[in-house]
Structure formats: C-alpha cells, structure tokens
Amino acid sequence: MKRILLGAGLGMAAALALSAPAQAAKTLVYCSEGSPENFNPMLNTTGTSFDVALPVYNNLVQFEHGGTKVVPGLAESWTISDDGLVYTFKLRAGAKWHSVGDFKPTRDANADDVIFSFERQWKPDHPFHKISGGAYDYFNDMAMPKLLKSIEKVDDLTVKFTLNAVEAPFLANLAMPFAPIMSAEYAAMLLKKGTPEKLDQVPVGTGPFQFVAYQKDAVIRYKAFEQYWGGKQPLDNLVFAITPDAAVRLAKLKAGECQVMPYPNPADIDSMKKDSSIVVQEQEGLNVGYVSFNVTKKPFDDVRVRRAVSMAMDKKAMVAAVYQAAGVPAKNPIPPTMWSYNDSIEDYPYDVERAKKLLADAGYPNGFETDLWAMPVQRPYNPNAKRIAEMMQADLAKVGVKAKIVQYEWGEYRKRMQQGEHQMGMLGWTGDNGDPDNFLYTLLGCEAARPGGNNLSKWCNKEFDDLVVQAKRTNDIAARTKLYEQAQVIFKEEAPWYTIAHSVVYMGLAKNVVGYKMDPFGIHRFEGVDLK
Amino acid sequence: MLRFILTRVSLVIPTFLGITFLTFILIRLVPGDPIEVRVGERGIAPERLAAFRHELGLDQPLWQQFLDYVGHVLSGDFGLSLVTHNSVLSEFLTLFPATLELALCAMLFATLIGLPAGILAAVKRGSLFDHGVMGASLTGYSMPIFWWGLLLILFFSVALGWTPVSGRLDLVYYVEPATGFMLIDTLMAGDYDAFRSALSHLILPTIVLGTVPLAVVARMTRSAMLEVLGEDYIRTARAKGLADGRVIGMHALRNALIPVVTVIGLQVGTLLGGAILTETIFSWPGVGKWLIESINRRDYPALQGGVLLIATSVILVNLLVDVLYGVLNPRIRHAR
Numbered sequence: 035m036k037r038i039l040l041g042a043g044l045g046m047a048a049a050l051a052l053s054a055p056a057q058a059a060k061t062l063v064y065c066s067e068g069s070p071e072n073f074n075p076m077l078n079t080t081g082t083s084f085d086v087a088l089p090v091y092n093n094l095v096q097f098e099h100g101g102t103k104v105v106p107g108l109a110e111s112w113t114i115s116d117d118g119l120v121y122t123f124k125l126r127a128g129a130k131w132h133s134v135g136d137f138k139p140t141r142d143a144n145a146d147d148v149i150f151s152f153e154r155q156w157k158p159d160h161p162f163h164k165i166s167g168g169a170y171d172y173f174n175d176m177a178m179p180k181l182l183k184s185i186e187k188v189d190d191l192t193v194k195f196t197l198n199a200v201e202a203p204f205l206a207n208l209a210m211p212f213a214p215i216m217s218a219e220y221a222a223m224l225l226k227k228g229t230p231e232k233l234d235q236v237p238v239g240t241g242p243f244q245f246v247a248y249q250k251d252a253v254i255r256y257k258a259f260e261q262y263w264g265g266k267q268p269l270d271n272l273v274f275a276i277t278p279d280a281a282v283r284l285a286k287l288k289a290g291e292c293q294v295m296p297y298p299n300p301a302d303i304d305s306m307k308k309d310s311s312i313v314v315q316e317q318e319g320l321n322v323g324y325v326s327f328n329v330t331k332k333p334f335d336d337v338r339v340r341r342a343v344s345m346a347m348d349k350k351a352m353v354a355a356v357y358q359a360a361g362v363p364a365k366n367p368i369p370p371t372m373w374s375y376n377d378s379i380e381d382y383p384y385d386v387e388r389a390k391k392l393l394a395d396a397g398y399p400n401g402f403e404t405d406l407w408a409m410p411v412q413r414p415y416n417p418n419a420k421r422i423a424e425m426m427q428a429d430l431a432k433v434g435v436k437a438k439i440v441q442y443e444w445g446e447y448r449k450r451m452q453q454g455e456h457q458m459g460m461l462g463w464t465g466d467n468g469d470p471d472n473f474l475y476t477l478l479g480c481e482a483a484r485p486g487g488n489n490l491s492k493w494c495n496k497e498f499d500d501l502v503v504q505a506k507r508t509n510d511i512a513a514r515t516k517l518y519e520q521a522q523v524i525f526k527e528e529a530p531w532y533t534i535a536h537s538v539v540y541m542g543l544a545k546n547v548v549g550y551k552m553d554p555f556g557i558h559r560f561e562g563v564d565l566k
Numbered sequence: 567m568l569r570f571i572l573t574r575v576s577l578v579i580p581t582f583l584g585i586t587f588l589t590f591i592l593i594r595l596v597p598g599d600p601i602e603v604r605v606g607e608r609g610i611a612p613e614r615l616a617a618f619r620h621e622l623g624l625d626q627p628l629w630q631q632f633l634d635y636v637g638h639v640l641s642g643d644f645g646l647s648l649v650t651h652n653s654v655l656s657e658f659l660t661l662f663p664a665t666l667e668l669a670l671c672a673m674l675f676a677t678l679i680g681l682p683a684g685i686l687a688a689v690k691r692g693s694l695f696d697h698g699v700m701g702a703s704l705t706g707y708s709m710p711i712f713w714w715g716l717l718l719i720l721f722f723s724v725a726l727g728w729t730p731v732s733g734r735l736d737l738v739y740y741v742e743p744a745t746g747f748m749l750i751d752t753l754m755a756g757d758y759d760a761f762r763s764a765l766s767h768l769i770l771p772t773i774v775l776g777t778v779p780l781a782v783v784a785r786m787t788r789s790a791m792l793e794v795l796g797e798d799y800i801r802t803a804r805a806k807g808l809a810d811g812r813v814i815g816m817h818a819l820r821n822a823l824i825p826v827v828t829v830i831g832l833q834v835g836t837l838l839g840g841a842i843l844t845e846t847i848f849s850w851p852g853v854g855k856w857l858i859e860s861i862n863r864r865d866y867p868a869l870q871g872g873v874l875l876i877a878t879s880v881i882l883v884n885l886l887v888d889v890l891y892g893v894l895n896p897r898i899r900h901a902r
Contacts, residue, residue, distance in 0.1 A: 063737060069859060071649045079604055166651045169601075169618065175608050231651060249743070250660050252734060252851035273737050277849040281716055286731045288724050413607070443597030448607055461607060488609070 060565050061271040062547070064558065065283040065292035069251045069276055072166060074234035075211040076155055079171050084211040085558045089243035089256050089272060090132070091214035094123055094148065094193075095205055099559060100551030102320075102372060102468030104209050108143060108240060109193075114509055118200035119183075123148070125191040130261040131217050132244035134236055139219060143240050145187040150218035152185050161225060166234045172212035176466065200507045202514060203469035210467050211557065214239065242267050242561045251276055268549075268564035284542065287312060293544040293565065296558060300360045300417075306542055313543045317552040318371050318536045320465035322364050322473070323415035325406075325426070325532040326490035331457050333402050340529040342392035343458070344382040347429045353535050355425065356418050360540070364533035366522050368473045371554045372465070373511070374518035379526050381533075389433050401434025407451060407459030411444045414556070415462035415537050422534065423460065453485050454492045460534070461490060468554065470518045475502045478525065493530035574888050578881055582874075586639065589873040590632055593866055599624060600648045600864040622648065635870065644874075645867035647860075654871035658853060662875070663746025664734065665852030668844065669837045671768055672776035677830065680780045684787025684826075688795060689814060699784055706781035711840055715774045715847035722770060729769050732849040736763040771848040775840050779833040786829045790822035797821075824895050831887030835880045 070086040071078050078084060096107040106112075109123035125148070131139035154162040155170040156179060173179070181204065183196040197204065207213070220238045224230050237245050242264060243256035254274040258267040275292055277283045283295040284302055288311065298306060307314050327334040327343070334340055349363045365381035368374070393401065408423035409416065416422065420441070427437045437458065442450060451459050466472050476482060480499040482489035498521050505517040525531075543550055546566040553559055601610065601618050610618075619625045623634065638645060644654040687699040723731040734748050735741065739760040741751045749768070752761040794800065795818055803813045842854030849855075853872055860868040 061737070071863075072651070079606065167648070169604070171605055171608075171610070174611070174614065234651070247740070250657065250851060251855055252849070253737065255740075275733060275737065275849070276851070277732060278846055278855065279849070282719065282732050282847060282849060285716075285719050285724050289727065289731050291731050291733075445598045445602035448602075448609055452609060463607065486609075486612075 059270040060268065061273060062269050062294065062560065062563060062565060063273045063275050063292040064560070065277040065286050065295040066254075066274040066558075067276075067280075067283070067297050068278055070254075072234045073237040073245065073248075074166065074216075075214055076151075076170055076173065077166055077168075077234060078211075081556050081558075086254055086274065087211065087214065087237060087239075088241070088557060088559055089561075090237045090241045090245055091216070091239035092129070092143075092241050093209055093213050093215060094125075095209045097206075097209050097468060097553075097555065099561060100553060102206075102554055104205050107209070108148075108215050112205075118202075118507070118509060119197050121195040121197070121204065122188070123193045123195070125193065126263055127191055129240045129263045130259075131220070131240055132238050132259055134238050134245055137217075137220050137223060137238055139217065139238075141219065143215060143217070144190045145193045146218045147215050148193045149185050149187060150221060151214065151216045152182070154216075155212075156182060156185075162221060162230060162233065165230045170212070172210060172466065176207045176210070176212075178207070202506050202509050203467055203471045206467040206469045243272050264561075267561065269560065272560055287542050287544065290544070293547050294550060294558075295542040298540050298542050300358050300540075303359050303540055306540075311545055313545060313547070315541045315543060315550070315552050316538055317554065318362060318369050319414060319539045319556055320369050320371060320468065320554045321415040321462060322367055322369060322536055323413070323460065323462035323534040324364070324367070325458055325460050325534065326451070326456070327530060327532070328454055328457050328459075328491055329530060330454060330492045333396070333398060333404075334457060336396045337528060338392045338396040339398065340532075341382060342389040342396065342433070343430065343435065344529050344532045345385045345392070346389040346433045346435065347426050347532065348384045349381070349534065350384070352422055352425050356416075356421050357535055357537065360417065360538050361535040362538055364535050365526070367478065367525055367531060367533060368470050368518075368522070369465070369536045369554075372468065372470055372473075374470045374515040374522075376519040376522040379522055381526075382529070386432055393433060393435075398434075401430075401436065403436045403438070404457045405440045405459075406430075406437040407440045407442075407447070407456045409444065409447060409460055410441050413462055414464055416460065416534065417537075419460050449486075451490050452487060454490065456490075459490065462534075465555065470514075471502065471506055474518060474521055474525075475506055478530065479503070491530040493528070495524060495528055495530075498524045498528070570892055571885075571889060574885055578885065581881060582877070583636075585877045586636060586870070586874055587632070589870045590635060593861070593864070593869050594628065596861070596864070598864060600866065603862075603864045639871075639874065644871035647868040648865045649860075649863050649868070654867050655875075657856065657868065658872055658875050660743075660746065661851060661853045661856050662879075664748070664850060665838065665841050665845070665854060667747045667749065668768070668771055668775060668850060668852060669834070669841060671772040672837055672840075673779060673830065673833070675772050675776035676779035676783050676833070680783030681787050681826070684784040685791055685814065685819065685822075687784070687788045688791030691792065696788075699788070703781035703784045706777045707785075709777055711774060711778075711843045712847060714777065715770070715844060718770050718774060719847070730763075730767050732767075732847070734764060734767050734850065735760060736767075739763055771844050771850055774847070775837060775844040778840060779830075779837060782829060782833060782836075783826065787822065787826050790825045791818060794818045794822045824891065827890060828887060831884055831890075834883045838876055838880060 066085060068082040070083040073087050075084050075087040092108040094107055094109040095104050098105045108126055108129055110126045112121055112123045114121055129143040131143060133139060153160050155173040157163060181197050181201055183198045186194045188194050217238050221233050224232050242259060242262045244259045246255040246257050248254045256272040258270055260266050277286060280297055280299045284298055286292045287295045306312050327340045329335050353361050353363050365379055366376060406423050406426060408419040423439045427439060430437045451461060463473060463477055477488050479502050480494035483492045483494040501517045501521040505514045508514060539556060541552055548566055549563045601615060623631060647654055647657060683699050687696040690696055719731055722729045741755050741757060741760050744751050744754055748764040752764050800813060800818055803817050841852060842858060845852045845854040857869060857872050860872060
C-alpha cells in the first residue's frame with residue numbers, strides 16, 4: 035500500500051505530464067508479459083524483472099544495443115593491468131541522478147555509488163545486504179564473492195577493482211543486469227527514514243528513463259530523463275502495460291493499444307507476418323537445449339556409442355514437430371549469435387545404418403537399454419521435453435536401443451542430473467553474460483564435472499579443458515575466439531552432448547516503431563527507440 | 567435475531583481453520599520450494615540453499631510452521647511476500663478492490679438481466695421466449711470463460727474497435743487510487759472522460775464474468791417462480807380479481823425471491839473463482855491474477871494469505887445472505 039501511495043504521489047506529476055499534452059508527447063506502450071518482482075535487478079533472476087529496471091539504471095559497462103559486445107556505460111573508459119588482476123574504471127563526469135519523489139540528488143554519480151552497489155551484494159555486514167530478502171543469485175552464480183579481492187575509490191571518478199584470479203569474462207559480468215549502479219545518497223536517505231526497502235521498489239538511476247509510477251500488476255510508467263548523459267530519448271514516455279496472455283497481447287497490438295509485444299504464441303506467427311500493420315522481428319535466443327550423455331556410465335563411456343546415438347536421432351523432425359517456428363537445430367553448444375561460434379563444424383547426420391554399424395563396433399550389435407530423462411517443465415530452450423523424449427525413444431528403437439523415459443519434479447530433476455544419476459538426459463542453458471566461457475567452461479569444463487556441478491555429462495577432457503581455461507585467462511578477444519573455435523571441434527568429435535536446438539524468439543511491433551533492436555539476452559530495451 | 571447471527575458466526579471458526587490448513591498443506595504438496603523455483607537450472611550452492619531455507623523458516627517441521635503461521639494470522643500478521651517482500655495484507659488490499667468492482671458489476675449484470683428474464687420465462691411458460699431463455703442460459707452456463715473472453719475481444723475490440731482490449735483505464739489517464747474502485751475514483755477526481763474510459767473497460771470483463779451467474783439466476787428465478795405460481799394463494803389472488811402485474815410482482819415474486827437470494831449469495835464464490843480466469847484474459851489487476859503468479863513462484867505467504875482473505879470475504883457474504891434470508895423469511899430465524 036505504501037508503495038502504491040508513493041507511486042500515486044509521483045503519478046500526480048506524471049498525470050499532468052501525460053494527460054494534458056498527450057497528443058504532442060510521444061508515448062510508447064510495451065505490452066509486457068508479467069509483473070516484476072521488484073525494481074532491483076540485483077535481487078532477481080527473471081527477464082521480466084530485469085526489463086523493468088533496464089530503462090532506469092546504468093552499469094559501469096553495458097552490452098551494445100542488440101549485441102553481446104561490451105561497451106562503456108557509466109564508466110567512460112577502463113584499463114586492465116598487465117597481470118589481468120586490476121581493473122581501473124574512469125567514471126563519466128556529470129552523470130546525473132534522477133529526482134524521484136522526495137529525493138533530490140545533491141551530486142552526480144561517483145565512486146561511492148559504485149562501491150555501494152557492489153558492497154551491498156558482496157559484504158554480509160553491509161546495512162543493505164539483508165534488505166528485501168538479500169538473494170543475490172547472479173552475483174553468487176558468477177562467482178563474484180570468490181573473484182573480488184577489493185574495490186577501492188581512487189578519486190571521485192576513479193574506481194579500482196582487484197581480482198583474486200584472472201577472469202576474462204569479468205567485464206561482461208559487470209554488464210549483466212545484476213550489476214546496476216545505484217545512488218548511495220538515495221540509499222542513505224532511505225535508511226535514515228527507516229524505509230530502506232524503497233530502494234528496491236522506487237528506483238533511482240542515471241539511465242535514459244526515469245521511474246514515474248507502478249500500479250501493481252497493471253501499469254508501469256517512465257518518462258524520458260531530460261539530463262541523461264547520453265542525451266534525451268526520442269520518446270517522451272514509456273509505459274509497460276502488463277498483459278499476461280499472449281493472445282491478448284496480440285489483440286492489443288492489433289487494436290493499437292500497444293506498440294511492442296514480446297513472446298507471441300508460436301501458432302500466431304504466420305498470421306502476424308501476413309498482417310501488414312505488424313512488423314515481426316526474430317532472433318535466435320542465447321540458449322541451447324541438449325541431451326547429456328553421462329560419460330561415467332556404461333555404455334556412454336564409449337565415444338562410439340555417443341556418436342551412434344547422435345546419428346540415430348532425427349533432429350530436423352524433432353525441431354519441426356516440437357519447436358515449430360520457434361527453434362533452429364543446434365550443432366554447437368553455444369548459440370549462433372555468440373562470438374566465436376564455429377560455423378564450419380558439421381553436425382552428425384541422421385544416418386540409421388552408420389549408427390547401427392558404430393554400435394556393432396562398440397560391442398552393442400543388438401543395442402542396449404538406457405534411461406532417457408526429460409524435464410517436467412517447459413523451458414525457453416525446450417518447449418516440450420516429454421514429446422521430444424518420445425520421438426527420441428522411437429528413433430532409438432530403430433537401432434535396437436530401448437530408452438525408458440524418466441521424469442522427476444523440476445528441482446529434484448536438476449539436482450539429480452547434477453549429481454550425474456542419469457545415463458542420458460535433457461537439459462539446457464540460457465546465457466548470462468554473452469561470453470562463450472559461460473557455456474563452454476561453465477557446462478563442459480572439468481571443474482564443473484564434480485558431482486553437483488553443471489557439467490552434467492561429467493565429461494572431463496584434458497585437451498578441451500586446457501583450451502577453455504586458457505581462454506578464461508587472457509583478455510585478447512581474437513586469441514580467445516581461436517581457442518573457443520578449437521574447443522568446439524573437440525566437443526563435436528567427443529560428443530558429450532547431443533545438441534538439440536536453439537530457440538527462436540519473436541517480437542511483434544507496430545509499423546510506426548523505429549529503432550527497436552532485439553536483444554540476444556532476451557531482455558527488452560527501449561533506448562533510442564522512436565515512433566514515426 | 568442476535569442469537570441466530572451468533573450461531574452462524576460460531577460456525578465460521580472451524581471453516582477458517584480448515585481453509586488455513588488446506589491451503590497450507592496443498593501448496594506444500596506442490597513440488598519445488600520458492601528458492602528452487604527461483605534459481606532454475608543454474609542451481610544453488612547447498613550452504614546458500616540451507617541459509618535461505620532457515621531464514622524463511624522452511625527448515626522447521628511442518629506442524630511447527632503451521633502453528634507459527636496460525637499464530638501470526640490470529641494477530642493479524644499475514645507475513646511478507648517471498649517475492650516482492652511487501653506485506654501480503656497490503657498487497658491484497660491494493661488489488662482486492664479491482665476484483666470486487668468487477669465481481670459486483672458482473673453480479674449486477676447477472677441480476678438485472680437474469681431476474682426479469684427468469685420471471686418472463688416463467689410467466690410465459692412453454693412459449694418461444696421461455697425456450698429461448700432456457701437455451702441461452704444452458705449455453706451460457708457451459709461457456710468456457712477463456713474462449714468466450716477471447717472471442718469477445720477479437721470481435722468487439724479488434725474487429726469493431728468498440729471496446730478496449732484489456733486493462734482498467736486508458737493509459738492517458740492517471741487517477742489517484744483513493745478507494746481502489748476505478749468508477750468511484752474517477753468520479754471523485756471529477757474526470758468524466760476517465761470515468762467513461764473506466765466504464766468502457768468494464769463492459770467485456772463484466773459480460774464474461776457475469777455469463778455463468780446470469781444463466782444460473784435466470785434458471786433459478788424461472789423455476790422458483792413456476793413453483794410459486796402454482797400455489798393456492800396465487801390462485802386466490804387471481805380469483806379475487808387482482809391485476810396480473812400485481813399478482814406476479816407482489817405475491818409471487820416476493821416468495822420466489824427467497825431461493826434466488828441464496829443462489830446469488832452462493833454465486834459470489836463462483837464469481838471470485840471465475841475472476842481468476844477473467845482477470846488473466848483482461849489483464850485486470852486483481853487478486854486472481856496475483857494468486858496465479860503466487861502459485862507459479864511458490865510464494866507461500868502470499869498464496870496462503872490471499873486464499874484465506876478471499877475465503878473470509880466469501881464467508882462474510884454467505885453470512886450476510888443467511889441473515890438476509892432470515893429477514894426475508896421469518897420461518898428460518900425462528901427455527902431452532
């Protein structure tokens with residue numbers, strides 16, 4: 035209630051801004067798919083919640099609009115020491131904070147704000163650490179507590195990060211949604227008033243749009259921040275109209291009640307493409323769905339069996355039947371939108387005869403019995419694991435392999451697969467920081483092959499591991515690209531996974547929207563967007 | 567009368583306990599706890615998982631958790647949502663007016679059309695009108711809400727452009743939520759254009775949510791009227807030369823209304839249930855949509871508190887109906 039009242043107060047000002055010159059002001063309405071958990075991306079793990087904070091905040095560095103390349107954000111430049119351990123960021127001078135509610139900033143963004151934003155997540159004794167539940171999942175997932183040695187203020191506009199180990203993806207981590215820079219001054223004011231949780235509900239940032247009001251489960255309003263360091267946005271107002279049903283989102287787009295809609299029903303995509311009033315954008319998602327072969331268990335300890343099984347299953351048919359328009363067959367463990375994707379690799383063909391022969395060579399002329407795990411839930415990289423499992427089961431029967439489909443409750447399923455209880459099982463991954471390390475090292479490196487680790491195949495290949503570890507320890511992108519390309523070759527030869535598909539994500543836009551770019555991370559950004 | 571009310575109220579206590587217990591157990595029977603649902607495939611380090619579970623009290627034995635919960639609820643504390651970290655009660659109170667406004671409009675719609683239709687159908691029993699009403703109400707009763715809602719949106723909002731697709735108010739208006747009832751708030755703000763906009767946003771969801779109760783009210787009124795019209799005192803009334811309208815309006819309808827009032831009261835539960843679907847289709851920011859999200863996120867306190875508070879309102883309405891019933895029908899209040 036408090037939040038709503040406060041929002042209402044802020045809204046009064048907005049109401050004047052919105053209703054009086056409504057015709058003149060450019061307002062873009064985005065039909066978002068759900069309600070945010072809060073307005074602090076440090077605490078969240080869902081794209082829906084990241085989306086609502088993105089207009090407001092800046093990170094030190096950010097991903098270029100529509101790509102995975104890291105570009106300057108609140109830091110206009112940075113240097114990395116020769117040993118790769120010290121990152122020194124030079125902050126932008128004159129980056130203004132938003133004035134929201136009764137907060138009137140007295141200074142521009144500086145090093146104190148950067149330190150505040152990281153220490154909140156890092157230091158358990160920080161006054162804000164426990165506020166709003168204190169779950170900094172991404173900060174922990176990206177191993178930041180282990181990685182960070184110190185963060186120091188050199189002067190007002192210079193911050194120095196010292197790491198415990200060389201970590202090439204560190205910069206990309208800082209561009210992830212979990213690392214926004216928040217105002218230490220605003221936080222101090224809230225703490226003094228006894229309402230620290232407001233920091234996570236009424237956001238104050240340095241970003242292109244400033245928060246105006248949130249009516250729970252209904253509407254989020256922003257307006258362009260006049261003093262934004264990157265210049266005022268072409269749009270005057272940005273509105274999120276929360277619309278959970280995909281069919282209704284499409285209806286709203288058609289009726290002109292919103293101009294941008296995410297996640298259409300795959301079944302509607304054809305008709306949307308035919309509709310002249312709608313522009314459809316599409317892009318491969320930053321994810322992969324795969325089958326893991328547990329190489330510590332028979333018969334998958336034999337690479338010939340892994341290859342045979344890979345050739346026995348008809349990938350094209352599976353993707354066409356289950357993903358329909360919303361997926362493309364995958365041959366590599368990283369998605370095609372990611373740098374270092376090795377397009378020269380050839381996938382195993384669907385070839386029943388060769389599969390049979392390989393199986394005979396491996397000593398299984400009559401096939402074998404195996405389990406085949408399928409997720410009980412729909413995931414972005416796999417809309418229906420059970421259905422895919424059934425198709426695989428039918429294909430495998432043709433080469434004499436009897437697969438038994440196994441399902442557990444979702445949390446249990448993941449835990450058991452991480453323990454390596456399966457022989458063959460499906461899972462997938464959605465990229466965090468756009469760095470190949472986040473797939474190749476995180477999911478296939480030796481460190482993750484321990485029981486409970488994310489290397490579900492428990493596949494520890496020295497040659498592969500050396501490459502991805504070496505790539506982690508150098509900051510030279512060209513050199514890293516070569517290493518990753520080579521790692522993908524080994525991956526394919528050794529076949530610890532059967533890569534199924536990358537999802538394809540669609541967006542519906544009204545004809546008059548210009549400058550909207552889909553984001554490979556699956557988040558939705560409105561910087562630079564305009565209405566004709 | 568007081569005694570009658572007290573007896574009714576005392577019956578409410580076991581109902582409350584039962585509902586609290588059922589929601590508590592049911593949500594915990596659903597696999598996956600709030601933390602695991604949040605972390606997805608990346609998983610969480612066992613020590614962090616244990617720390618969070620401890621903080622939320624999820625490492626306590628179930629009976630202990632239940633007793634703690636009941637203790638808190640009795641002192642009016644419904645806890646904090648695990649997702650938004652706001653008070654469950656304040657979230658509920660923010661959203662409930664939207665649901666209530668929609669439910670009241672739907673009820674009004676159902677009664678205003680269902681009652682006269684049922685009366686006319688009974689009076690003209692066997693006529694084409696009677697068959698029409700009965701056929702339509704059977705159709706209405708069997709209508710799947712989701713399909714019906716989308717159909718109306720596609721026809722009236724997209725094809726004809728007469729009504730807005732979804733939401734409560736056109737986005738160009740901003741009205742400060744005073745009561746939470748959009749119709750009242752816009753009137754209080756003196757913004758008549760906003761009022762018209764709020765009204766137009768209510769039309770389709772009202773029809774969709776009111777369809778089933780409308781069917782029920784029409785059928786119930788018809789059969790109650792038919793029963794009453796066959797009574798001796800109606801024949802007497804007619805025999806002494808009373809006008810038709812007076813016989814039906816005064817003598818028959820008043821008696822026929824008794825079961826109809828009960829049914830309308832019972833429909834409140836159906837309405838709140840139906841509101842969950844209707845709110846999802848029309849992006850209506852009420853408690854139904856909120857509850858669905860709480861289930862998906864395993865937000866135990868929000869779900870438990872929400873169900874309990876809705877149950878309370880249903881029980882209160884039923885209590886009110888019981889009392890009203892007693893007022894309408896002296897036989898009930900004197901029966902022991």
